Amino acid sequence: MAYAALLSxxxxxxxxxxxxxxxxxxxxxxxxxxxxxxxxxxxxxxxxSSRRICEAIKCLESKIINAAHExxxxxxxxxxxxxxxxxxxxxxxxxxxxxxxxxDVEKEFDSIDKEAMEIGIxxxxxxxSLPASGSSEPPVSSGMSTMVxxxxxxxxxxxxxxxxxxxxxxxxxxxxxxxxxxxLARKLYHDDFIVYHFxxxxxxxxxxxxxxxxxxxxLLDCIKKLTTEMREKSNEKLKQVLYQNLKGMKxxxxxxxxxxxxxxxxxxRTFPNDxxxxxxxxxxxxxxxxxxxxxxxxxxxxxxxNDDESWNLFCDKVFGKDHCPPEFEKIGKKIVKNCRGxxxxxxxxxxxxxxxxxxxxxxxxxxxxLSSVITSIxxxxxxxxxxxxxHLPYHLKDCFLYMGIFPEDCVICxxxxxxxxxxxxxxxxxxxxxxEDVAKEHLVDLxxxxxxxxxxHSSNGKIKTLKIHNLLRDLCLREAERKNFFxxxxxxxxxxxxxxxxxxxxxxxxINYVRYMKLPSLLVVRSFISFEQILQLNFENSWxxxxxxxxxxxxxxxITKLVNLRYLLGECDANWLLKxxxxxxxxxxxxxxxxxxxxxDLPPEIxxxxxxxxxxxxxxxxxxxxxxxxxLQDLQTLSNVRNFKCTEDVLERIPNLRKLGICYENAPTDWxxxxxxxxxxxxxxxxxxxxxxxxxxxxxxxxxxxxSLKKVTMTGCFLPWKDMTTIGSLPNLEVLKLKxxxxxxxxxxPKEKEFVQLKYLLMQDINLQDWKADNSHFPRIERLIIKSCxxxxxxPRGIGENPTLELIELHNCSSSLETSAKQIREExxxxxxxxxxxxxxxxxIREExxxxxxxxxxxxxxxxxILPFIYSDFAKGLTF
Numbered sequence: 013m014a015y016a017a018l019l020s021x022x023x024x025x026x027x028x029x030x031x032x033x034x035x036x037x038x039x040x041x042x043x044x045x046x047x048x049x050x051x052x053x054x055x056x057x058x059x060x061s062s063r064r065i066c067e068a069i070k071c072l073e074s075k076i077i078n079a080a081h082e083x084x085x086x087x088x089x090x091x092x093x094x095x096x097x098x099x100x101x102x103x104x105x106x107x108x109x110x111x112x113x114x115x116d117v118e119k120e121f122d123s124i125d126k127e128a129m130e131i132g133i134x135x136x137x138x139x140x141s142l143p144a145s146g147s148s149e150p151p152v153s154s155g156m157s158t159m160v161x162x163x164x165x166x167x168x169x170x171x172x173x174x175x176x177x178x179x180x181x182x183x184x185x186x187x188x189x190x191x192x193x194x195x196l197a198r199k200l201y202h203d204d205f206i207v208y209h210f211x212x213x214x215x216x217x218x219x220x221x222x223x224x225x226x227x228x229x230x231l232l233d234c235i236k237k238l239t240t241e242m243r244e245k246s247n248e249k250l251k252q253v254l255y256q257n258l259k260g261m262k263x264x265x266x267x268x269x270x271x272x273x274x275x276x277x278x279x280x281r282t283f284p285n286d287x288x289x290x291x292x293x294x295x296x297x298x299x300x301x302x303x304x305x306x307x308x309x310x311x312x313x314x315x316x317x318n319d320d321e322s323w324n325l326f327c328d329k330v331f332g333k334d335h336c337p338p339e340f341e342k343i344g345k346k347i348v349k350n351c352r353g354x355x356x357x358x359x360x361x362x363x364x365x366x367x368x369x370x371x372x373x374x375x376x377x378x379x380x381x382l383s384s385v386i387t388s389i390x391x392x393x394x395x396x397x398x399x400x401x402x403h404l405p406y407h408l409k410d411c412f413l414y415m416g417i418f419p420e421d422c423v424i425c426x427x428x429x430x431x432x433x434x435x436x437x438x439x440x441x442x443x444x445x446x447x448e449d450v451a452k453e454h455l456v457d458l459x460x461x462x463x464x465x466x467x468x469h470s471s472n473g474k475i476k477t478l479k480i481h482n483l484l485r486d487l488c489l490r491e492a493e494r495k496n497f498f499x500x501x502x503x504x505x506x507x508x509x510x511x512x513x514x515x516x517x518x519x520x521x522x523i524n525y526v527r528y529m530k531l532p533s534l535l536v537v538r539s540f541i542s543f544e545q546i547l548q549l550n551f552e553n554s555w556x557x558x559x560x561x562x563x564x565x566x567x568x569x570x571i572t573k574l575v576n577l578r579y580l581l582g583e584c585d586a587n588w589l590l591k592x593x594x595x596x597x598x599x600x601x602x603x604x605x606x607x608x609x610x611x612x613d614l615p616p617e618i619x620x621x622x623x624x625x626x627x628x629x630x631x632x633x634x635x636x637x638x639x640x641x642x643x644l645q646d647l648q649t650l651s652n653v654r655n656f657k658c659t660e661d662v663l664e665r666i667p668n669l670r671k672l673g674i675c676y677e678n679a680p681t682d683w684x685x686x687x688x689x690x691x692x693x694x695x696x697x698x699x700x701x702x703x704x705x706x707x708x709x710x711x712x713x714x715x716x717x718x719x720s721l722k723k724v725t726m727t728g729c730f731l732p733w734k735d736m737t738t739i740g741s742l743p744n745l746e747v748l749k750l751k752x753x754x755x756x757x758x759x760x761x762p763k764e765k766e767f768v769q770l771k772y773l774l775m776q777d778i779n780l781q782d783w784k785a786d787n788s789h790f791p792r793i794e795r796l797i798i799k800s801c802x803x804x805x806x807x808p809r810g811i812g813e814n815p816t817l818e819l820i821e822l823h824n825c826s827s828s829l830e831t832s833a834k835q836i837r838e839e840x841x842x843x844x845x846x847x848x849x850x851x852x853x854x855x856x857i858r859e860e861x862x863x864x865x866x867x868x869x870x871x872x873x874x875x876x877x878i879l880p881f882i883y884s885d886f887a888k889g890l891t892f
Contacts, residue, residue, distance in 0.1 A: 013413075013495045014073035015058045015406035017080035020437035022051050024084055027598065028091065031622065035094045043114045047083065050121040055440075057128045058406050072127055077495070079120045081515070084538075085556060086113045088576050092555040095575045095597065165196050166203070169312060173200070173264070173291045174209050177308070180285035182292040184302035187314030188462035188481065189396045190356025193295040196314070197266055200293070210291070212263040218270045220403050224278050228254055231265065251282045258283060263290045270296045271403055276305040297400055299460035316353030323348050325355065329362030343372060347379045352482050356396060397487050400463055410438045411454050412463055413497050415480045416488025417518045419543050423467050424478045426455065428581075431601045431626060435559055435579035436539065446668075448625075448648065471747045471772040471795075472723055498539070516559075519544055558598075567604070572596060578623075580604075587613050594618065600625040600646075611654060619644070619665060627651075631675065637661055651701065658690040668696050675703035683714035692716040699723040706730075707756070712738045723747040726754035733760040733780075740766030749774040758782055758803075762789045771795065771816075779803050786810030799823040805832070812836030815845070823853040 025048040029041065036044070054076060061069055090110045172183055185193045200206055201215060214234035216227050228250040232238060235257050242253065265283060267275070276294075283292060296302050302311050317325065326348045327336050336344055347365075351357040361378070368374060404412060411433060418424050430451040433439055439450050455475065458464045463484060470476035480488070492498050498516035516539035539559035557574045560567075562582035569588075571580070572595040580596070581603040593599070594617035603626070604612060611631040618624075618634075619641030626649040634653050643665050650666065651673030672694070680686070688711075691697075697718045704711060707730040715738070717724075722744050730753050739748065740762055746769055761784040770790055776799040785808040794816050798804065805828040811817065820833045830852050837850040 013410060013497055014076040014080075015055070016410035016436075016438040017077045018051055018055050018058070019440055021080040021084055022048065022055070023437040024087060025051065028087060031597070035091055039111060040114070043111065043118065044087070047114065047118055047121065050118070050125055051080075053125055054121070054128060061131075069131060072124065072131060075120075075124050075127075079117065079124060082120075083117045086110070086117060088556050092575050165312070165314070166199055169196070169200055169293075170203065170206065172308065173206065173293070174289075178287040178289050180283060180287070180290045180292070181308040182294060182305050183308055183312065184306040185293065185295045185312045185314065186299055186302035186462070187297065188354075188484070189297055189400050190354050190483070191314040191316070191462075192355040193297075193314055194268055195355070197268060197293055197295050201264070201266055206264065210262055210264040212258065212261045213266075214263070215266040215268065217268045218275055220271045220399065222272070222275055225250065227275075227279060228282070232257070254282045255284055258290075260284075260286055260288075261290075262288045265292045267292065267294045270294055270301055270305070271298060273301050273304040276301075280305075297462045299462070317355060317358065318353065319345075319349065322351060322353055322358050325358045326351075326362045329359055330366045339372065340370070340375065343375045343379060347375065350379060350482075354481060354483060357483060397483055400461060401487060401491065404461070407440055408454055408457060410497070411451075412458055413488050413492050414438070415464060415478075416485055416492050416500075417498055417516065417541055418480075420482060420485065422479070422543075424480070426452075426475050426478060429478070430455070431579060432541075432559065432561070434625065435600050437558075446646075446648070471749070471774070473771065515539065517541065584612075585610060591615055594621055597621070598623050602626070603628045604630075606630050616641075622646070625649070634662075637665055641665055643667065652703070656686065658687040660687075660690060660693070663690055663693045666694070669694050670696055671699040672697060673701040673703075675705070676708070677705050683708075683710055686714075688715040690716075692718045694718050695720055697721060701725040702727070702729065704728040717742055719743050721745060723749075725749040725751065727751040729754050730756040733757045736760065737763055737766060743769065745770055747772040750776065750778055752777045754778065755780070760784070764788065768792070773797070775799070775801055775804075777801070781805065783808055787813040790814060792816050795819045795821070797821045797823075798825055798829065800825070801829070802826055804829055807832045807836060809836065809839075812840060812848070817848055819849050819851065821851045821853070
């Protein structure tokens with residue numbers, strides 16, 4: 013929170029000095045510059061102290077947050093007054109008040125800085141870490157050792173630990189807190205065959221604040237009885253003793269709960285490699301730690317329990333050897349389902365019910381209050397999961413807490429999440445990287461730490477959507493409420509209207525009476541995020557609002573009065589907003605949906621909005637730049653532009669564009685009018701969508717693609733297949749989507765040395781009949797998706813021979829094409845390739861999915877009405 017507050021204030025101060033300087037007089041600029049230096053200093057202090065959590069720092073963080081918020085409110089309110097009045101405000105009263113309040117804030121930061129220096133001297137000196145615990149009998153925790161759902165994991169790892177390889181190998185087990193890593197390791201450690209197989213076994217629990225000496229003593233204690241003399245030896249001597257005791261022996265070492273790669277660096281040389289089949293097993297929540305130590309891929313990733321596994325574990329904990337009484341089965345399974353497959357939750361709630369009154373009323377109360385019951389009855393869940401949060405570096409803590417803003421069970425769209433993080437100002441800029449790339453790196457880090465879960469990958473293999481386990485989301489909500497990071501409104505405004513210090517509001521339920529609210533007490537609200545329909549909101553007095561994410565809600569009429577707005581997502585059916593959009597001088601993201609399907613006319617002033625990063629409209633008309641237009645250095649996304657004219661004057665003003673969507677309603681007699689050959693000037697363009705509503709055989713002949721393109725989507729067009737070479741020759745193309753008659757003709761035969769990097773190919777509603785290709789074509793293809801291509805009878809056998817191919821998926825295709833896919837699968841199985849999957853979707857049997865997996869035919873029925881709530885961009889045309 014404190015670090016993010018400083019990052020946000022830094023952005024405002026820098027923005028004020030660089031973009032709003034004309035609204036300031038000299039003394040004010042000097043004061044803001046001075047304050048910025050103090051903020052930089054505190055940032056550096058927090059970065060250095062990120063691994064030291066002490067009461068003094070916690071107290072200081074609270075002061076930093078309050079001071080940063082106060083500074084933001086003073087500066088943004090003052091500038092908003094001047095911007096709205098379009099005056100540089102020579103009013104002495106206003107000037108003197110602003111200078112005085114800034115001076116007061118500076119004094120507060122001086123006091124904080126002095127306190128930070130004192131903490132740095134006294135409390136940040138090297139300290140003795142909490143000792144690691146070593147024992148030949150790993151501790152049992154809350155019944156987790158009774159887990160009955162680990163048989164498959166147990167057999168797999170036992171086989172890997174005892175297989176023929178004689179080299180010393182390290183095997184890593186990774187997964188989120190409470191998922192059963194330690195339980196699995198413990199079962200293996202005590203397994204009769206493992207005990208027989210390894211002459212020496214040693215177990216040490218490392219934990220967050222590890223102490224090398226305690227680790228060495230813990231391992232030695234498992235091997236031999238520690239003497240007083242041994243306890244007095246130096247670390248180097250202890251390493252030698254440990255090495256000598258393991259030398260020549262076939263041993264198993266377990267390093268449980270490792271949080272840092274440095275642990276492995278410190279101990280790995282103490283384990284001799286006598287090529288006798290010795291093994292090291294390591295458990296961790298952090299993927300890069302697991303990967304760093306692991307020497308025998310793949311990592312063993314712990315999975316969530318399925319319904320049957322959860323139920324078996326629950327019954328074992330609640331009823332022991334007895335069966336569940338029939339009258340408790342229905343409600344019991346509901347309780348188990350709410351545990352979301354996390355073993356720790358099942359064990360904790362099972363432990364509670366095993367000791368409680370066995371009545372249906374009591375069990376009903378438990379299922380209705382599961383999260384609070386778990387937290388209040390057994391604090392183990394909170395402690396286990398809080399460790400992951402506490403261990404996060406400052407730059408990740410607020411990114412993680414932000415996940416709690418989204419509704420329960422929500423599938424979170426990464427592209428939206430990244431835009432919100434950027435607009436919130438909680439990311440620290442990194443030289444030579446745009447903020448969106450920094451955000452995605454943070455996201456991968458959170459995934460690697462098992463704090464968020466990948467729900468879906470995009471066609472290019474990147475993370476497209478996420479989910480967060482409910483218990484981790486509850487952790488976010490508790491921490492956010494405690495630190496006043498955001499506030500969730502489920503049903504009413506009661507309690508919130510009196511709290512004027514709330515920074516962010518998240519709406520989860522439909523609130524019909526909001527139309528009557530002027531929100532007078534929410535003057536300092538910075539972010540308003542709604543996931544339900546809101547009839548009307550009046551933000552007339554909310555000058556400090558930066559984020560307005562109004563899903564399924566109309567954009568307020570007076571929105572352009574919110575001059576500090578950075579992010580706007582909502583519904584707008586007319587062009588009244590865009591005529592004055594330039595007044596939102598700090599706007600970064602503009603995403604508008606039109607309920608009527610009408611297009612948007614961007615004003616010429618759009619070319620003066622220097623902070624724009626993403627403009628996503630259903631259909632937009634982009635004006636030519638005026639003589640006073642500037643270069644939009646930060647603009648990365650522009651979609652969907654009608655009749656986009658690629659003149660040099662336009663392209664030189666969007667040099668860093670990454671994603672572009674263009675559409676042409678009527679094919680011209682001369683494509684040269686649109687200067688499509690100039691598109692090659694966009695040297696950073698990675699994704700291009702082209703939609704043409706009518707046949708246009710000469711389209712590609714007039715277009716020159718930039719070589720940076722990684723993803724191309726073509727819709728309409730009806731191009732001849734011979735022109736495909738223009739796309740196929742792109743050196744970096746990884747994803748190609750051909751939709752609704754993108755190409756026309758019965759035959760397609762790619763040329764040699766085309767599509768050398770292509771990994772994903774989609775063909776949808778294409779009239780192709782004869783597709784010719786061998787194994788030299790598409791050498792890196794991973795996924796082939798064919799939808800509603802009724803004329804295509806066969807998939808080229810050569811494509812199936814590519815070792816990179818992982819998936820063939822057919823939707824609504826001919827039985828002949830289905831047979832072709834099955835034959836490719838069977839042929840690959842005969843060659844020992846079990847990695848290829850074939851999925852066949854047929855609309856006439858309610859999206860029945862036939863999955864040809866490793867163990868034969870599996871049938872899954874997929875029904876849309878039971879899929880979780882999915883939150884994504886408004887329209888397909890906006891999704892890259």
